[in-house]
Every structure is written in C-alpha cells, then in structure tokens.
Amino acid sequence: MDDDGPPPGFEQPQKHWADEEPDTPPGLGIEADRLAQDLKLIAKVEPDADEPDLTLRLQEGLRDGIEEARITTQSDTIYASAATFEELPLTPEILQGLYVEMKFERPSKIQAITLPMVLTPPFKDLIAQAHNGSGKTTCFVLSMLSRVDPGINKPQALCMCPTRELVTQNLNVLNRMGKYTGIRATSTASETDGKFRKDPITEQVVIGAHGKLKTWASKRVLSLETINILVFDEADEMLKADGFADDSVRLIKEIRKRNPKVQLLLFSATFNDSVKRFAMQIAPTANQLFVAKEELSLDVIAQYNVRCPNRDAKVRVLKEMIFPNCERLGQTIIFVRSRDQAKDLHSAMEKDGYKCTSIQGGMEGSDRDRVVQEFRDGITKILISTDVLSRGFDVSQVTLVVNYDLPVERDQRTPQYETYLHRIGRSGRFGRKGVAFNLVSGFEDEKVVEAISAYFHKKIEEVQWDDEDKFIDVLQKSL
DSSP states (O other): OOSOOSOSOTTSOOOOTTOSSOOOOOSSOHHHHHHHHHHTTSOOOOTTOOOOOOOOOOOSOOOOOOSSEEEEOOSSOOOOOOSSGGGSSOOHHHHHIIIIISOOOSOOHHHHHHHHHHHSTTTOOEEEEOOTTSSHHHHHHHHHHHTOOTTSOSOOEEEEOSSHHHHHHHHHHHHHHTTTTTOOEEEGGGOOTTOOOOSOOOOSEEEEOHHHHHHHHHTTSSOOTTOOEEEEETHHHHTOTTTTHHHHHHHHHHHHHHOTTOEEEEEESOOOHHHHHHHHHHSTTOEEEEEOGGGGGOTTEEEEEEEOSSHHHHHHIIIIIIHHHHGGGOEEEEEOSSHHHHHHHHHHHHHTTOOOEEEOTTSOHHHHHHHHHHHHTTSOSEEEEOGGGSSSOOOTTEEEEEESSOOBOTTSSSBOHHHHHHHHTTSSGGGOOEEEEEEEOSHHHHHHHHHHHHHTTOOOEEEETTOHHHHHHHHHHHO
16 A cells, blocks of 8 residues: 555546556545645554454444534535434334344434435535544434335445454444345455455445455446445545545546536544545535534543553563453453564463453455454454554444554554544444553653543543552542
C-alpha cells in the first residue's frame, strides 16, 4: 500500500477502477488535490504494526448517547425523527426481520435521526459519525435493503469494508435483517481455500473489500451498471491516505459515471478533520451528522493511567495486578503496537502459566477466525491483540481494555486519537460499564497520555503500578 492517497490531477483521463496500474480519476477538482496532500499526514504505522481489522458487530444492544451532535441538511426536505420503525418507509418483510430476527424494539437515536434522511426521496448522500455501538450498522443495512428490488437479479447495493472480517460480519447482519425479503447477498469473503468466483454476480447486495472487488470487476464478475446505493463502513479508514483513499475515490467515480444519482453513505465512529474535509469534498451535497469529540470520549468507560517505572514493570502489572483479578469480572483485551510484541508477550505469559491467546495481522485468516470465535464463546478470557481488533469488534463481555502500548503514529510520539477511542471502546459495549488502563512508561508515553487527555477534554485518573488494593477497588467500583 502506498502513501500517496487520492492522486492529484483529478481532471486527467483515467482507466477503469479495476485496472491494475494506478491512474488519476477525473472530476473532483483542485480543492480535492489540496485535501489529498493533507491526508498524507494521517495515521502512519510502523511496518510490523497492524491496521484495524473491523470485525463482527453483534446486535446485542445499542448505545444511544448522541448528546451533542451537529446535524446539517443540504436540501429543503424536512426530516422528522422516527420514534418507531413503522414511521419509516420499510416493507413488512424488513420490519419482520427487525423484530423477529434482530429483536429490536425501536430505533436508536442515530437511527431515528439518520434513517429518515437516507430513506426519504431524493435519497441524499450522508456523512454520519456517532459512537461505537450506537446502531450505525443497522442504518446502512436497512438503507441497502430498502433500495433493492428483489425481482431484479443484478447487484444494486454495494458495501465497502476495509477487512475480510468486517465483510463477513456485515453480510451476516444483512442476511438476518433481510431474512424475509427474498433479497440475496454475496461477499468477497466467500472466496476461500483457492476457490474463485467466475459466474457473473446476480445477488442484489454485494459486500466486499477493494482488492477482490477490483478483481471481480476486471473479470466482469461484478457489474457496476445497476448500483444505486454505495456504502463505506468505517469510512475514515477507507479515506485515509495510507489506506484505501485512492481506490475509494476511483470506485465512487466509476459508479457515478454509470449512475449520477447513486446514493453515497459514509459511516464511521470517528472522522479526523482532514478526512472529514475530504469526505465533504467527495460528497459536497450530503446531509451530515457529526458528534463533538468531547462526546466521543466514552464516559461510560473509566480510564486510568498506570505509571510504570520501566517496560518490565508493564509485564508485572499484567501478571500481578490484572490477570489475577480480571478473569472473574469478564473478558480483557490487551493492545500492543506490533505483531512481534503480540507474539512475544503471549509467549512470555504462557511460559509463566498465564492462560491467554493472541491475534495479529500476520496470522492466517482461518487462525484469526478461530481465535476470535474462541474469545466470543468465552473459551478464552484474555486476548492480546495488535490494532487488528481496535475497531468494530463487539463482544459484550469485554469489560477491560489494557493499552500495553499506547497508540501512536510511526514517529512514536504523535498520538493516534481515533485509534485510542476505538480501542477503549472495545469495553463498555452497548452502554455497559468498562475500564481502560493505559500503561505509561517513560517521557514519550507521558506526553502521549497528556495529549490524549487534552484532546478529549477528559481528565484521566492515575493508579500506582504496584498498588493491588487500588486495582481491585477500581475494577470492582467500575464494573
């Protein structure tokens, strides 16, 4: 993956989105060039570090907290908030899926606000940001199901995801929610064990990641001619310069050439300022919902800085303070910076008799799936992870998150604020309580936690690294 982001010179002729050689997509203008340069400053990682593996959201409940949101509409249409799903233009079959399969009772706040915007003609674009666990997945799944004609055996809705695991999860949610509609869906995750799809796609909904979708398009397996709704899940990741921004812009342009009225939905829990500006450039007439960053600090999660005299003390904190006390309280995720760190810490813990497991991006997909499922099933209680699981990984029994390594950019000094937010958001899912411990060692760590505290306007209390009574008190009080 290169760091160039959406290429400059958008007005130059371009090849098809699925072509192998990069070219410059036309039409987004000079301002997009400037924003593309801004994007180069975003979220660089070291080679051994992992990007988020956006995965497996369970529909166990919803976090309603949108106390402070900026909502902007770009048309004369008046949107009334929906107190019930019946107030939305949903078919009886979709409603049956919501109530019978998903066990939903009413829209969450973000659903009540955004679904009327999305489902009401003229079907405006939407850029939406809200808390983890607030119901964003349901918003775009309902939107896709509502815009599809099950009588037409051609792809009509396309959902883009950064990782295979998130593709799988979104497909599962859509199949459950659309169980009674007759709508069929497929995904790029279906290509496993060397099996490659050759027949043209006739399913109405396609969920996938850029790489395989480009292959499908180049081999005429996927047609973009009939796509009328395009969704980007975890859109901030999809628009990052060192991620998928180039491919994302190309895809949007390809579909808009075929259907200028295609509806574009960009959903994420976080949008930093540069990506937000770029999203607005891509969808200048979109309705918008943005939550103030202070509201994103997840007050339901108690956050503590643990001052450690050195890195060795971090291991002692895990062995002496956290492992003996956390298993009876729920499940724990420990975040580290690199793949090697995940393997080394896991090995060190198991060598001393502590039961845990680990996951990192260098593992085979089947091994990652096994580790995730064992954690979901409660077979393992403590999981060491790189940032592959920092986003979208929802297990309701996760009550504790430990930042063994603080999330920073490649320079080892600049905090990754969005990653911090997503990491600690793995606990306290769906409004439940949770605890996050930041293990702080050395001057650079000190500066990082100070910056995080200032950025989110959140005072983070301290716990002494060797004060077991305080650890126990914090865990019992917070959980």
